[in-house]
Amino acid sequence: MPEVFAVVGAGHCAGQAAASLRQQGFAGDIVIIGEEPHVPYQRPPLSKKFLIGELPLERVYLRPPKFYRDNNIELLLDTRVVALRRREHEIVLADGRRRHYDKLLLATGSSPRRLQVTGVDLPGICYLRTIADAQRIQPHLRAEKNLVVIGGGYIGLEVSAVAAQRRMRVTLLEVDGRILNRVAAPVISDFFVQLHRQHGVDIRCNARVLRFEGSERVTGVICEDGRIEADLVVIGIGIAPNTELAQSAGLPCGNGIIVDEYCQTADAAIFAAGDCSNHPNPLLQRRLRLESVHNAVEQGKTAAANMCAKGQRYAEIPWFWSDQYDVKLQIVGLAAGYDQLVQRGRMEEGGFALFYLKDGVLIAVDAINNPREYMACKKLIPQRLRIAPERLADPTVAMQDMA
Amino acid sequence: MMAKVTFIQPDHRRRTVEIENGYTVMQGATANNIAGIKAECGGACSCSTCHCYVETTWFDRLPPVEDEEAGLLEFAWEPKPTSRLTCQLVVTDELDGLILYVPEQQL
Ligand SMILES: Cc1cc2nc3c(=O)[nH]c(=O)nc-3n(C[C@H](O)[C@H](O)[C@H](O)COP(=O)(O)OP(=O)(O)OC[C@H]3O[C@@H](n4cnc5c(N)ncnc54)[C@H](O)[C@@H]3O)c2cc1C
Ligand code: FES
Numbered sequence: 382m383p384e385v386f387a388v389v390g391a392g393h394c395a396g397q398a399a400a401s402l403r404q405q406g407f408a409g410d411i412v413i414i415g416e417e418p419h420v421p422y423q424r425p426p427l428s429k430k431f432l433i434g435e436l437p438l439e440r441v442y443l444r445p446p447k448f449y450r451d452n453n454i455e456l457l458l459d460t461r462v463v464a465l466r467r468r469e470h471e472i473v474l475a476d477g478r479r480r481h482y483d484k485l486l487l488a489t490g491s492s493p494r495r496l497q498v499t500g501v502d503l504p505g506i507c508y509l510r511t512i513a514d515a516q517r518i519q520p521h522l523r524a525e526k527n528l529v530v531i532g533g534g535y536i537g538l539e540v541s542a543v544a545a546q547r548r549m550r551v552t553l554l555e556v557d558g559r560i561l562n563r564v565a566a567p568v569i570s571d572f573f574v575q576l577h578r579q580h581g582v583d584i585r586c587n588a589r590v591l592r593f594e595g596s597e598r599v600t601g602v603i604c605e606d607g608r609i610e611a612d613l614v615v616i617g618i619g620i621a622p623n624t625e626l627a628q629s630a631g632l633p634c635g636n637g638i639i640v641d642e643y644c645q646t647a648d649a650a651i652f653a654a655g656d657c658s659n660h661p662n663p664l665l666q667r668r669l670r671l672e673s674v675h676n677a678v679e680q681g682k683t684a685a686a687n688m689c690a691k692g693q694r695y696a697e698i699p700w701f702w703s704d705q706y707d708v709k710l711q712i713v714g715l716a717a718g719y720d721q722l723v724q725r726g727r728m729e730e731g732g733f734a735l736f737y738l739k740d741g742v743l744i745a746v747d748a749i750n751n752p753r754e755y756m757a758c759k760k761l762i763p764q765r766l767r768i769a770p771e772r773l774a775d776p777t778v779a780m781q782d783m784a
Numbered sequence: 785m786m787a788k789v790t791f792i793q794p795d796h797r798r799r800t801v802e803i804e805n806g807y808t809v810m811q812g813a814t815a816n817n818i819a820g821i822k823a824e825c826g827g828a829c830s831c832s833t834c835h836c837y838v839e840t841t842w843f844d845r846l847p848p849v850e851d852e853e854a855g856l857l858e859f860a861w862e863p864k865p866t867s868r869l870t871c872q873l874v875v876t877d878e879l880d881g882l883i884l885y886v887p888e889q890q891l
Contacts, residue, residue, distance in 0.1 A: 400817060423826040440807065443826070444815050452817070675831075678824050702830040709852065711830055752855030756832065759891065760859070780859075 384409035386688055387472060387482035389462045389626065391415020393423055393674060394488040394655030396443040397681030399454050405689040412455040412480065414462055414472065419512055420446050425674060427515040428539035429704050433546060434519070441512065465630040467648055484650050484688045487638060488681065489623035491656040491672060496531065496616050500593030506614040509536055518615060524548035526612040529602045531590055533560030535703045536617035538573060542705040545580040552609050553577070554588040554602070556618075566722055568735055569710075569747050576708060620672060622657045635659060637670040642694045644684040652688060654680035663696045664763060665715060673701045698763050711755035714745030714762045723770045725754065734758075741767045753780055760784075787880040791818050791836070794888045803875045809882070810834040810871035820886040827871035829853060832860040833890040834870045839883035846873060861889045 386402060388395045391413045399411050399421075413421070422441045430436040439445065449456050457474075464473040465485070472480045493508040495501070507518050518540075522528075528544045530537045533555035544551045553560070559570045574584050585604075593614065594601035602609045624634040632646050633639040637659030644652045644660065655677040659670045679697050686693040701712045719737035726733035732750030736743055736758075742765050748755035757780035761768070764784065772778045786802040789809055803812030813821040813834070822833035829852050838846065843866045849857070850872070857867045870884065 400814075404817065404819070425826065425828060437806075440811070448815050448817075674826060675824055700830075702825065702828055704828070709829075752829075752852055753858060755830075756856055756859030 384483045385481055386411050386484045386486070387480060388413045388486045388488055389415075389472065390488040390490055390623075390655075390657075391417060391419070391421050391456065391458060392488060392490045392655065392677070393421060393443065394490070394677035394681040394684075395486070396421025397678045398486055398488060398654065398685045399449075400444070400452070401682045401685035402688065403452050403454070405685055405691065407685075407689050409483075410455065411453070412457060413449075414457040414460050414474070414480070416459070416461045417511055417513070418459045420444070420449065420456060420458070422512065423674065424510070425702075427512065428509055428536050428543070431512075432515050432519065432522070432540070433543045438512070462626060465626055465651075467630055467651070470650065482650075485652070486684050486688065487627055487646070487651065487653040487657060488655045488677075488684075489626060489657045491620040491622045493616070494619045494621055496590065496618060498590055498592050500595065500599070501616075503593055503595045503599040504597065505595070505599040505612065506593060506616065508616050509540060510620075518613070521613040522547045522549060523612075525550065527610045528552070528613045528615065529554065529609055529611040530615050530617065531602075532617040532619070533557070533562075533584065533586070534564070534617055534619065535561075537615070538577070538705055539703060540615050540617065541577060541582050542580070545577070545582050546706070549613075551582040553582055553584045554590060554604065554609075555584065555586045556589050558586055560584060560586065564716070565747055566716065566719075566735060566737070568722065568724065569749075572728065572749065573705070576706065580706060620656070622659075622670060624657060627651075627653065627657075642696070643687045643692070644680055644695060645687060652684040654684040660695060663694070664698055669715075671699055673699060675700050698759070700759065709750055709752075711748045711752065712746065713748075713755060713758045714743075716745040716747075719744060721770065723773045725774050726751065726776055736770075736773050738768075738770065743768050743773070757781065757783065785877055787875045787877065787882065789875070789879065789882045789884065791821075792883065792885050793819060794886065805875050805877065807875055808871050809836075809873040809875060809879070809884070810869075812875065813870060818886070820890065821870065822890050823871060825871075829856060829869065829872060831891070832856040832869060835860040835863070835867060835887055835890060836870050837864055837885040837887065838866045838868050839885070840866060842882055843868075845878065859891075861887055861891050 461475040638653040716737040721738040734754035737745040746758040825831035
């Protein structure tokens with residue numbers, strides 16, 4: 382009998398892991414089991430080019446369906462896994478069928494946090510995580526209609542940008558004192574507020590939603606300071622890792638499925654990777670859970686290598702991006718804990734970069750329409766360099782000369 | 785319509801794949817598991833890990849490099865004057881026969 386490696390979840394991480402298993406030379410059986418009806422796909426376009434209608438569905442897919450046939454990877458789509466029987470090395474599917482595994486990768490991703498207020502189940506109130514979600518939203522992106530976006534994180538901002546470009550009337554409600562509060566410095570928040578205002582988006586901070594109005598469909602959003610007309614509502618208030626399977630199988634969890642630097646859980650036959658994993662990062666010297674494509678791809682590779690007993694550690698500096706209108710934000714590193722900010726360049730000159738330093742060491746950058754600074758920081762940040770702030774701020778000092 | 789694109793590895797192994805018009809060369813590469821094309825950002829022009837060197841005679845026949853791509857290329861692994869990001873090359877009939885060299889490493 383050939384060995385069976387199973388992957389639960391058919392998202393970005395799962396797709397990468399399956400391809401990497403074959404690249405590692407694994408010749409046994411691979412099965413990917415996923416709840417959604419699609420082959421593994423990328424989510425970033427769902428709030429960007431796919432949502433606005435510039436990218437066909439096939440191009441959202443990571444690889445064409447043929448890839449899985451050619452590489453002898455079995456896809457069980459539209460299929461939910463309901464339990465793991467670890468002692469028997471079995472996966473239990475929703476219809477009661479069981480599948481054997483020798484090694485298992487949990488790549489279950491995450492789900493949008495739900496807003497708990499009256500009326501939230503009304504038609505016309507959406508979350509955005511899947512292709513199906515995006516397809517539900519698309520037909521309602523119509524000029525002169527009213528969109529209310531709840532949550533000033535990247536997804537909320539990207540949806541607002543798409544809708545404003547479709548000439549909708551957009552109001553964005555943020556419960557905090559500023560947008561992007563958890564992830565970026567006030568300079569960046571201010572920049573995006575300005576950008577959206579220029580495009581007619583009404584951004585309101587300290588705005589708490591009390592309930593939704595409507596009978597057949599949502600018609601209004603009630604906040605502490607009044608009512609906002611709504612034909613469509615998109616909620617983006619963060620995500621929570623999908624840990625139920627692991628948890629009910631008795632695997633340690635806590636803000637994600639707990640893994641070591643090899644993406645291995647407490648059970649040596651079970652690995653976890655991507656949005657659902659809580660992992661140690663030696664470069665950042667802490668444990669964390671990340672929600673990014675880079676993390677899903679790199680952990681997928683690490684898990685695949687270690688399922689093939691290659692003993693590969695995960696140690697990556699995170700990076701991320703966001704597209705809004707004609708602005709591209711690119712981020713390297715984690716800004717948390719910074720004690721100094723340095724700006725290089727000005728938006729009026731086409732773009733700028735904001736460097737985050739801690740104890741004089743460069744730990745992160747937000748680069749706005751500034752791919753050179755972004756790319757340079759990908760090389761600089763892992764080296765934990767002390768760079769004089771005056772040099773960073775001086776556009777006449779080439780990024781190549783910073784090290 | 786399809787275009788044939790050839791990838792030549794640093795050890796001179798070559799593979800020719802067919803890519804449908806409208807898809808990017810990067811997508812054609814990952815769909816065929818071409819070694820050395822990592823494409824970590826999925827074509828968002830944010831990683832440079834789909835970098836290739838274009839065969840010299842082909843280079844001038846490609847659409848020009850936009851500033852965003854140029855910025856990434858400067859910092860890609862060992863860029864050369866013929867460097868391109870394959871996620872920015874959309875396949876058309878004109879690209880049939882394209883020859884690309886995969887770098888020894890990506891970032
Ligand atoms: C709209 C949007 C925009 C984004 N933009 C960016 C961006 O610009 N840049 C960036 O870096 N990141 C972005 N992200 C985040 C990025 O897409 C995620 O970090 C990435 O998809 C995580 O991959 P994953 O494989 O871990 O999880 P997922 O892609 O979520 O895949 C998990 C899959 O597992 C399935 N599953 C879960 N439980 C079960 C079960 N019990 N049985 C069967 N199947 C199950 C789920 O249905 C899902 O399909 C964005 C995300 C969204 C939603
Ligand atoms: S795939 Fe990331 S830049 Fe081309």
